[in-house]
Amino acid sequence: xxxxxxxxxxxxxxxxxxxxxxxxxxxxxxxxxxxxxxxxxxxxxxxxxxxxxxxxxxxxxxxxxxxxxxxxxxxxxxxxxxxxxxxxxxxxxxxxxxxxxxxxxxxxxxxxxxxxxxxxxxxxxxxxxxxxxxxxx
Numbered sequence: 001x002x003x004x005x006x007x008x009x010x011x012x013x014x015x016x017x018x019x020x021x022x023x024x025x026x027x028x029x030x031x032x033x034x035x036x037x038x039x040x041x042x043x044x045x046x047x048x049x050x051x052x053x054x055x056x057x058x059x060x061x062x063x064x065x066x067x068x069x070x071x072x073x074x075x076x077x078x079x080x081x082x083x084x085x086x087x088x089x090x091x092x093x094x095x096x097x098x099x100x101x102x103x104x105x106x107x108x109x110x111x112x113x114x115x116x117x118x119x120x121x122x123x124x125x126x127x128x129x130x131x132x133x134x135x136x137x
Contacts, residue, residue, distance in 0.1 A: 037095040038122040040064065042085045050078040051135035056103060057123075058085070059137035065128045066095075067121055070103065074115035078134075080105050085117075095121050 040060040047059040053073040058066045068085075070077075077083070084104040087093060093101055101117040128136070 038064075038066075039092050039094040040066065042087060042091040042093055045085060047137040048083055049135050049137040050074075051132060053077055055135070056083075057131065057135055057137045063125075065123045065131075065137060067123055068101075068103065068117050069119045071116040071118050074103060074105055074113065077103070077105055077115070082106065086114075093120060 044060050045058050046061065049057045051057070053075060054070045056068040056070060056074075056077065058068060060066060085093065086102050086104055087098075088100040096119065098117050098120050101120070103115040103117060104112065105115060106112045123131075
C-alpha cells in the first residue's frame with residue numbers, strides 16, 4: 001500500500017519540474033515581436049543604379065530604395081540601361097537572403113548574363129541620402 005502514494009508523489013514532482021522549466025512571461029507584458037521583412041512586387045521597380053558590379057540599388061515607388069547584393073561581379077551592370085529582376089518563386093520579393101532571385105542584364109558587348117542575388121534589404125532615408133550621386137536610383 002505504500003507504493004501507491006510514493007508513485008503519485010514522483011508523478012506530481014515530475015509534472016511540477018516540467019512546468020517550472022518553461023519560461024514564463026510576466027502578466028501584461030506582450031512577447032517580443034520580430035519585425036516583418038519589407039517586401040515589394042518586382043513590377044513596381046521604377047529605376048535602378050549600380051555603384052559597382054556587386055551592389056545594385058532599386059527604387060520601388062516614390063520613396064523606397066532597396067540594396068541588392070550580387071553573388072559575384074555582374075559585368076557592365078553600371079553601364080546598361082535595362083535590367084530585369086527574376087524570381088523562381090513569387091514575384092513578391094522580400095528582404096533577407098534571396099537565393100531564388102536573379103538580375104538579368106543584356107549588354108551588347110557581354111551579351112545576356114544572369115547575376116544571382118544573395119541578399120536584399122530596404123535602406124533607411126538616411127542611408128539613401130548618404131549614397132553617392134551615381135548610386136542613387
